[in-house]
Amino acid sequence: MLYQEKYNIGFPIRLSFISHALVIEGRICVAMEHSTNNLTGIFTLLLSAVIWGFAFVAQRASMEFVGPFTFNGIRFALGSLVLVPLVVMHRRSKPEPIQSAPSRHQWIAIGLAGLVLFVSANLQQIGLVYTTAGKAGFITGLYVVFVPLFGLFCRHRVSAYVWAGCGLAAGGMYLLSVVGVFSIAAGDALVLGSALGWAVHVHLVGWLAQRMHPLRVAILQFAICAVLSLGVAGFTETIRIGEILQAGWMIAYAGILSVGVAYTLQVVGQQRVDPARAGIILSLEAVFAVIGGRILLGEILSTRGLIGCALMLGGMMLAQLRAQARSDAADPSPSME
Numbered sequence: 001m002l003y004q005e006k007y008n009i010g011f012p013i014r015l016s017f018i019s020h021a022l023v024i025e026g027r028i029c030v031a032m033e034h035s036t037n038n039l040t041g042i043f044t045l046l047l048s049a050v051i052w053g054f055a056f057v058a059q060r061a062s063m064e065f066v067g068p069f070t071f072n073g074i075r076f077a078l079g080s081l082v083l084v085p086l087v088v089m090h091r092r093s094k095p096e097p098i099q100s101a102p103s104r105h106q107w108i109a110i111g112l113a114g115l116v117l118f119v120s121a122n123l124q125q126i127g128l129v130y131t132t133a134g135k136a137g138f139i140t141g142l143y144v145v146f147v148p149l150f151g152l153f154c155r156h157r158v159s160a161y162v163w164a165g166c167g168l169a170a171g172g173m174y175l176l177s178v179v180g181v182f183s184i185a186a187g188d189a190l191v192l193g194s195a196l197g198w199a200v201h202v203h204l205v206g207w208l209a210q211r212m213h214p215l216r217v218a219i220l221q222f223a224i225c226a227v228l229s230l231g232v233a234g235f236t237e238t239i240r241i242g243e244i245l246q247a248g249w250m251i252a253y254a255g256i257l258s259v260g261v262a263y264t265l266q267v268v269g270q271q272r273v274d275p276a277r278a279g280i281i282l283s284l285e286a287v288f289a290v291i292g293g294r295i296l297l298g299e300i301l302s303t304r305g306l307i308g309c310a311l312m313l314g315g316m317m318l319a320q321l322r323a324q325a326r327s328d329a330a331d332p333s334p335s336m337e
Helices: 003-007 039-062 068-093 104-127 133-140 143-154 160-177 186-209 214-236 241-246 248-269 275-282 285-297 303-318
Strands: none
Touching: 039 133, 039 248, 039 275, 039 285, 068 104, 068 214, 068 248, 104 133, 104 186, 104 214, 133 160, 133 186, 133 285, 133 303, 143 160, 143 186, 143 303, 160 303, 186 214, 241 248, 285 303
């Protein structure tokens, strides 16, 4: 069984996430049965990738005005509020029985998801102070390689595609970020730490998605992340309204477009495109992060860095490839293809 099919999710919504589906910044991915490929689905997924890629530019530029924790606190609060209308519309279009309150185990899982989201999003945001938007986009994208590897702890099989993808991604990471004998740049190391966190986050959300509606999970964990981020910001950063207003469009882009709009587009797109192809399309957000950094911030990657990015993108895509034709017979053991 595919990981996406087993857990009914695929990629975190980048809210960065953060982007990310949950982002980032944590991305909930709806794996729809009988999905069909068409231009509408491909276009909406591609537009999601564009929005998430350029979100790295907004995150990078915002650090001139506000601190990382202030940015993420307001951003995730906006993200949580933006999803409320989607919940209302969903309930009106598909009336369902009122869900019972989450159980104790579900509340613990939600709390852990919010905590991991908080750590990952802020590691990424702090890392963006010291690295470029383009490099951060590619390094963050490595979570799609880490997710199946972490599945080993759950006794999932890891396919040859994933191992080959890991090799390409590791080589690309070396070319992109390693300097000297073997020393990774500080900002890149922080963003890599966030990518590991996003992978853990996908597994947590996977468990929750089997037991709660994805929108409910998203709103609750975003709210937890917002509260934790603003709490830390209150002790470690100086919060000024004027500076928040200066970074207003950047925060609004990350909190509204990256979460609300891109999330909706992703759901629409994945009703028409199967998870494997959707994953490859969404991986292009790293490419758009580089394009956005070049156009809007004047960031330039060296030839070595560009080769590294190409290898990493190849690794991300390879890790998501799977056989298109599968037997209807149940697979006796879980697989991570």
